Amino acid sequence: MEGHLLPGATFCLLVSFGYTLFTLGAGRFRAGPVNLVAILGGFLLLTIDLRLRGLAQGSCPIHSLFDVLVFMSWSTLLVYLLVGPAYHLSLLGAFTSPLVFLVLLFAQLGPVGHPATGRFTRDPWVEFHAALTLIAYGTFALAAVAGVMYWVQDRQLKGRKAGALLYNLPPITDLGVANARLLWLGFSLLTAGFAAGFLSGMQVNSVKFLASAVIWAGYGLILVLRRTHHLPPRRTAAASILVFAIALASLPAIQYLSSPK
Amino acid sequence: MNIVCAGISHRNAAVDIREKFAVGPHEIGEILARIRRIDGLAGAVILSTCNRVEYYTASVCPLRVMDGLRGFLQERTGMEDAPLYTHDSPASIRHLFRVASGLESMVLGETEILGQIKQAYAAASGCGATTRHLNKLFQHAFRVAKQVRSETQITRGSTSVGAVAVDLAGKIFGDLSGRTVMILGAGDTSERTARSLVSRGVRTVIVANRTFDRAAKLAGDIGGMAVHFDHWQNTFDNVDILICSTAAPHPIITREKIEPLLGRRNGRPLFVIDLAVPRDVEPSVNELENVYLYDIDSLDQIVRQSLDVRRAEVVRCEKMIEHHVGDYVSWMQNHSSFLA
Numbered sequence: 001m002e003g004h005l006l007p008g009a010t011f012c013l014l015v016s017f018g019y020t021l022f023t024l025g026a027g028r029f030r031a032g033p034v035n036l037v038a039i040l041g042g043f044l045l046l047t048i049d050l051r052l053r054g055l056a057q058g059s060c061p062i063h064s065l066f067d068v069l070v071f072m073s074w075s076t077l078l079v080y081l082l083v084g085p086a087y088h089l090s091l092l093g094a095f096t097s098p099l100v101f102l103v104l105l106f107a108q109l110g111p112v113g114h115p116a117t118g119r120f121t122r123d124p125w126v127e128f129h130a131a132l133t134l135i136a137y138g139t140f141a142l143a144a145v146a147g148v149m150y151w152v153q154d155r156q157l158k159g160r161k162a163g164a165l166l167y168n169l170p171p172i173t174d175l176g177v178a179n180a181r182l183l184w185l186g187f188s189l190l191t192a193g194f195a196a197g198f199l200s201g202m203q204v205n206s207v208k209f210l211a212s213a214v215i216w217a218g219y220g221l222i223l224v225l226r227r228t229h230h231l232p233p234r235r236t237a238a239a240s241i242l243v244f245a246i247a248l249a250s251l252p253a254i255q256y257l258s259s260p261k
Numbered sequence: 262m263n264i265v266c267a268g269i270s271h272r273n274a275a276v277d278i279r280e281k282f283a284v285g286p287h288e289i290g291e292i293l294a295r296i297r298r299i300d301g302l303a304g305a306v307i308l309s310t311c312n313r314v315e316y317y318t319a320s321v322c323p324l325r326v327m328d329g330l331r332g333f334l335q336e337r338t339g340m341e342d343a344p345l346y347t348h349d350s351p352a353s354i355r356h357l358f359r360v361a362s363g364l365e366s367m368v369l370g371e372t373e374i375l376g377q378i379k380q381a382y383a384a385a386s387g388c389g390a391t392t393r394h395l396n397k398l399f400q401h402a403f404r405v406a407k408q409v410r411s412e413t414q415i416t417r418g419s420t421s422v423g424a425v426a427v428d429l430a431g432k433i434f435g436d437l438s439g440r441t442v443m444i445l446g447a448g449d450t451s452e453r454t455a456r457s458l459v460s461r462g463v464r465t466v467i468v469a470n471r472t473f474d475r476a477a478k479l480a481g482d483i484g485g486m487a488v489h490f491d492h493w494q495n496t497f498d499n500v501d502i503l504i505c506s507t508a509a510p511h512p513i514i515t516r517e518k519i520e521p522l523l524g525r526r527n528g529r530p531l532f533v534i535d536l537a538v539p540r541d542v543e544p545s546v547n548e549l550e551n552v553y554l555y556d557i558d559s560l561d562q563i564v565r566q567s568l569d570v571r572r573a574e575v576v577r578c579e580k581m582i583e584h585h586v587g588d589y590v591s592w593m594q595n596h597s598s599f600l601a
Contacts, residue, residue: 234550
């Protein structure tokens with residue numbers, strides 16, 4: 001059964017993704033309960049998978065790049081389920097499921113290794129640091145999703161296209177607010193995660209430290225510029241997509257440098 | 262048991278004829294009582310709107326009831342050759358389901374008709390004029406209309422320039438309450454558009470017109486405030502929606518003029534509706550960040566797109582309706598009795 005949990009979760013997200021594509025193709029885009037049920041199913045299967053691997057490893061299951069990608073997918077869905085209701089739950093889900101589906105697919109089929117095996121020594125501060133940081137990444141993923149939705153809606157409005165997307169996407173002002181609030185939430189979690197890392201007294205590779213600091217500073221800069229009205233919502237959305245793409249791309253390097261040699 | 266429908270609508274009768282057939286709310290009880298005297302008629306519901314007047318009746322002898330209804334309507338309207346249509350089952354059932362779904366409406370897919378049918382049914386029911394078959398028929402019609410609306414795009418988009426403008430404002434700002442509208446040039450269309458926005462919660466309306474008296478009158482009518490045309494830029498910082506419809510021969514809102522003003526808005530979006538011909542707003546204004554410009558052609562195009570989408574959905578709606586007509590006819594066949 002354990003071997004089927006992850007493919008099952010991936011399949012659930014594929015259903016949500018496929019349904020979105022189908023309704024878009026048919027010109028009747030209206031994310032409904034299908035997306036929500038599929039995402040809930042995927043989230044439950046991922047939760048069970050993480051729980052079982054956590055028990056097997058004797059710690060939070062984030063000891064390999066594979067583990068990290070699965071945990072980040074789970075945290076993205078968690079944040080979506082927690083904050084989604086405020087911003088048209090089903091629609092944010094319709095855009096979230098493709099991202100999580102691709103990350104899970106990459107974790108299982110890409111060159112990222114396998115789940116960590118064996119038991120690991122528990123250090124609560126290190127685990128807290130890692131878990132919080134990955135939940136922050138999940139929040140940034142959702143901010144990037146809101147950013148994509150912002151761009152899509154902006155294109156619809158600027159292009160005067162009265163398609164199904166225009167009518168079914170949330171108002172562009174709400175998307176801008178959602179994008180900014182998710183960035184604030186992610187930044188707060190990341191800051192807390194880094195603080196936990198410092199408190200743990202863990203030894204950190206300088207390249208990993210630098211990469212993490214750059215991502216932290218990147219998000220911080222976006223928020224400061226947004227706060228001072230120097231970065232309009234459209235550019236904030238674009239910046240949140242760009243910085244998340246960089247953060248996601250840097251994950252393998254950070255994970256490699258974190259692994260015990 | 263058979264369902265008989267007799268009536269006129271905007272499709273076959275001009276307004277001067279429809280007004281003769283119209284039945285006011287105060288007359289419903291009396292007219293229902295009179296038509297129930299028609300031989301073979303078990304019950305009736307009268308639907309009277311500005312676009313149609315229809316009598317739905319339950320009867321065991323449809324031909325006799327049709328003749329009776331024709332006679333009654335001729336007597337009531339004094340028209341011998343009124344373009345009256347009559348249907349019996351299943352055409353009458355199909356007709357009601359189509360009407361309830363907005364397929365027979367003047368504006369395809371409009372939703373007001375369902376509320377009017379509900380009122381008509383409630384009035385007849387209140388007078389004790391409905392039967393088991395009519396109760397079942399109308400409940401079924403409400404379900405059909407709900408399904409058609411939720412599972413197709415027959416109500417998608419808006420079908421007037423004003424309504425499109427309100428929809429777009431909603432897609433930009435979400436909640437319109439607390440928003441501020443500025444009207445530059447007090448024309449009829451801009452007034453209607455502003456009124457639509459006010460009905461959706463817009464808080465403040467500022468009117469600027471070359472003739473200040475006209476601005477003051479319009480502002481008074483819609484609860485706004487008038488400003489002198491030359492000073493409109495002074496009150497621009499708080500404006501969310503700008504409606505332009507002046508008679509100026511050249512654009513009065515240019516990119517150069519508006520760009521410095523945008524810097525003072527803290528990144529808030531601006532929705533510009535240009536209803537003027539020649540246009541009041543330079544098209545390049547749409548390229549500015551956070552500015553969404555729609556001229557009269559682009560609004561009109563959205564209206565046409567909405568109607569095209571609705572027309573394309575008619576076949577799907579008809580399939581759904583046909584399925585429900587079959588269901589109701591089956592039920593009727595299983596529950597037919599002279600006492601129903």
